[in-house]
Amino acid sequence: MKKLEICFSPELIHLHDLSQKNIVVVDIFRATSTMVTALANGVKSITPVADLETCREMSKEGFVIAGERNGFLADGFELGNSPLAYLHGKYAGKKIAMTTTNGTLAIEKSKLGSNEILIGAFLNLDTTAKYLAAQDQDILIHCAGWKGKFNLEDSLYAGALVSFLADQFEWECDGAIAMKNLYEQNAGQLKSFLNQAAHAKRLQNQNIEADIDFCLAMNQYEIVGKLVGQELLAF
Numbered sequence: 001m002k003k004l005e006i007c008f009s010p011e012l013i014h015l016h017d018l019s020q021k022n023i024v025v026v027d028i029f030r031a032t033s034t035m036v037t038a039l040a041n042g043v044k045s046i047t048p049v050a051d052l053e054t055c056r057e058m059s060k061e062g063f064v065i066a067g068e069r070n071g072f073l074a075d076g077f078e079l080g081n082s083p084l085a086y087l088h089g090k091y092a093g094k095k096i097a098m099t100t101t102n103g104t105l106a107i108e109k110s111k112l113g114s115n116e117i118l119i120g121a122f123l124n125l126d127t128t129a130k131y132l133a134a135q136d137q138d139i140l141i142h143c144a145g146w147k148g149k150f151n152l153e154d155s156l157y158a159g160a161l162v163s164f165l166a167d168q169f170e171w172e173c174d175g176a177i178a179m180k181n182l183y184e185q186n187a188g189q190l191k192s193f194l195n196q197a198a199h200a201k202r203l204q205n206q207n208i209e210a211d212i213d214f215c216l217a218m219n220q221y222e223i224v225g226k227l228v229g230q231e232l233l234a235f
């Protein structure tokens with residue numbers, strides 16, 4: 001049977017063997033939710049970039065640049081990290097270069113030896129789960145966390161994915177047992193449960209409640225976001 005495991009922070013990724021695995025990077029607030037939204041709204045590609053300076057330079061190559069640190073728009077960037085900015089096809093056809101506090105770093109740290117890198121969000125949970133179920137590879141769910149620490153929203157997404165895939169995968173991973181149970185206990189009240197999350201409170205303090213609500217909506221999009229070379233594309 002295929003195997004599945006969870007890594008709760010990019011700081012812990014060195015403890016996991018990535019080779020030949022399909023990695024699902026998740027940063028619910030907000031990077032991977034924003035990426036899924038952008039791709040579903042017609043963005044041509046997203047190039048995740050680890051640092052601000054490299055990303056800024058990419059504007060000279062025709063990229064629209066999106067840059068955020070600590071939840072705020074970075075200097076000189078057209079876009080921050082809000083999924084709402086991409087709605088209604090506003091950036092359809094554009095190539096985006098994006099750097100965020102946690103999410104783009106987690107993508108970078110998922111590359112070594114892995115088979116495929118997908119981006120996960122509640123917004124496309126069902127489609128991503130079906131895609132993974134149809135592949136032969138083992139799965140590693142890589143939670144972006146917050147500045148190296150565990151966070152509730154990414155871990156709960158991991159639990160949701162484990163719950164959806166339970167018939168086809170097995171795990172020797174206490175994190176998967178814990179998060180599957182936590183998700184199943186709270187599936188009917190996901191929004192109120194995750195509104196307690198420290199990250200949700202930080203974003204509420206920045207008056208971006210609308211982003212939080214948007215990121216917690218289930219199955220709005222039927223795309224899979226996958227890294228091909230250096231670019232995230234929609235499939």
Ligand SMILES: O=C(O)[C@H](CS(=O)(=O)O)OP(=O)(O)O
Nearest residue numbers: 030031070071100101102103
């Ligand atoms: O923009 C976000 O929501 C966060 C900023 S922070 O973690 O609250 O500083 O970045 P992300 O990379 O999406 O976690």
